[in-house]
Amino acid sequence: MKEKTPHIAIIGAGLAGSVLSNRLTEAGFLVSIYDKSRGTGGRLSSARLNDTSADLGAPFFDIADPEFQTWLATQPTARLWQPKHISFSNKALTKPSVYVIEPRQSALTRALMEGSSFISQCRVGYIWPEKKDGEEQIILRDEQGKGLGSFDAAIVATPAPQAAPLLEAVPRFAKRASEIEPTINWVAVLQTNAHTSTAELITGEHPVFSRCIKDSAKPGRSGSDRSEVWFIEANTSWSTANKDRDSEAVFDCLKSSLFDLLNIDAEVISYRCHRWLYSRNASIDEGFLWDAAQRLGAAGDWLQGEGSSGAWRSANLLADQLIKDLQ
Ligand SMILES: Cc1cc2nc3c(=O)[nH]c(=O)nc-3n(C[C@H](O)[C@H](O)[C@H](O)COP(=O)(O)OP(=O)(O)OC[C@H]3O[C@@H](n4cnc5c(N)ncnc54)[C@H](O)[C@@H]3O)c2cc1C
Known part of the structure; x- marks a missing residue:
């Protein structure tokens, strides 16, 4: 280790930022x-x-990537879940094996960030x-221009469109980020007084949905026994066509489509409807970006693979490089 402990700024507390933080704090x-x-x-x-909460982003981790699966299995709050699975045309499908985090998906990132500020x-x-006291440093400011400090390195762990302006000090990085076009997805989570038993995961072809998931059926979810919580994700073409509608109108449409699908007429106790402008994207498969001079x-x-396992892989690859270069 160099004489001075390296101080790294990470922008973004998603899966990539939190995995990177975990690796770097463990390295000192x-x-x-x-x-x-x-x-x-x-x-x-x-x-x-x-009286409860629901996952509004990635509802679970698929385990197509064996190394990601092995890592998830070591996380103390990760639980294997095999939801009852049907198609939108009501055909029984094989139960997939996925991981969910107890009591909510974001708890994983919080745990990984232990030891960081x-x-x-x-x-x-x-x-x-910037050069400070004769040493190369990198400085951060907030959007009002207020100084946030100087660091030995800064890592941008945000979706590509938000990363592009933050990477302008290395124009080729900013260009790479600006070329990515994420997809849009409307998502609603709603708590109802319904009691359905047919399915916990519904997928397939549907004019509005890409999938519907019974969030309250996941392991380790707390909340009232008298209510059911659903996560409903509109598909990309419907979401794009309805991009500029207000969230109440979108919610009414998603809720009616869900109730038609489940053949219920229930009371909505509570809901949240959110438009993910940067939901998912293709990756440029470079692993990570790092300019040691800047x-x-x-x-x-x-930057690597796609979805959660891609974020996890990218953060690990960059952690290996930073530990090699800065330790
Ligand atoms: C509805 C939905 C469903 C999904 N389903 C799946 C799935 O089934 N399987 C799968 O593998 N993946 C899925 N994904 C994708 C998966 O969630 C992401 O790939 C992964 O979480 C990305 O992690 P990340 O750390 O790269 O980015 P993010 O999670 O986007 O984290 C970036 C962070 O940066 C912060 N930020 C941005 N700009 C700034 C700034 N200027 N200053 C400070 N902070 C900033 C943001 O607030 C955010 O917290 C889904 C995503 C969505 C939205």
């Missing part, structure tokens, strides 16, 4: 994580609903390399 680095949101998780965040509700607006890098699902 100081880590400060900035996020514009109140909580951690990014696209693994959850929404409060009356978390600065919430802080939107980073500017990152630039001390600026990036990790996330747009």
Whole structure:
């Protein structure tokens, strides 16, 4: 280890930022994580609903990537779940094996960030390399221009469109990020007084939905026994066509389609409807971005593989590189 402990700024407390933080704090680095949101998780965040909560982002982790699966199995709050699965045309399908985090998906990111400083509700607006006391440093400012400090390296772990302006100190990185076009997805989570028994995961062809998931059937979910919580995800073409509608109108449409599908007429106790502007994206499969001279890098699902396992892989690959270069 160099004489001075390296201090790394990470922008984004999603899966990539939190995995990177975990690896770097374990290697003895100081880590400060900035996020514009109140909580951690990014696209693994959850929404409060009356006396319970529901996953509003990625509802579970599929385990197609064996190394990601092995890692998940070691996480103390990860639970294997095999939801009862049917198609939108009511055909029984094989139960998939997926992982969920107890009591909510975002708890994984919070646990991984132990040992780092978390600065919430802080939107980073500017990152630039600077010489300070004869040493190369990188400085951060928030969107109002207020200084946030100087660091030995800054890592942008946000969706690509939000990363592009933060990577301008290395124009080729900013260009790579600006070329990514994420998909849009409307998602609603709702707590109802319904009691359905048919399915916990519904997938297939549907004019509105990509999938519907009974969130309250996941292992370790708390809340009233008298209610059911559903996660409903509109498909990309419907979401794109309805991108500019207000969230109440979108919710009414998603709720009616769900009630028709389940053949119920229930009371909605509580709900949240959210438009994910940067839901998912193809990846450029470069693993990560890192410029050792400018001390600026990036990790996330747009850099390696796709989805959660891509974010996890990208963060691990960048952690290996930073530990090699800065320790
Ligand atoms: C509805 C939905 C369903 C999904 N389903 C699946 C699935 O089934 N399987 C799967 O593998 N993947 C799924 N995904 C994708 C998966 O959630 C993401 O790939 C993964 O969580 C990305 O993690 P990340 O850390 O790269 O980015 P994010 O989770 O987006 O984290 C980035 C963080 O950066 C913060 N941020 C952005 N800009 C700034 C700024 N300027 N200053 C400070 N903070 C900033 C954001 O607030 C956010 O917290 C789904 C995503 C959504 C939205």
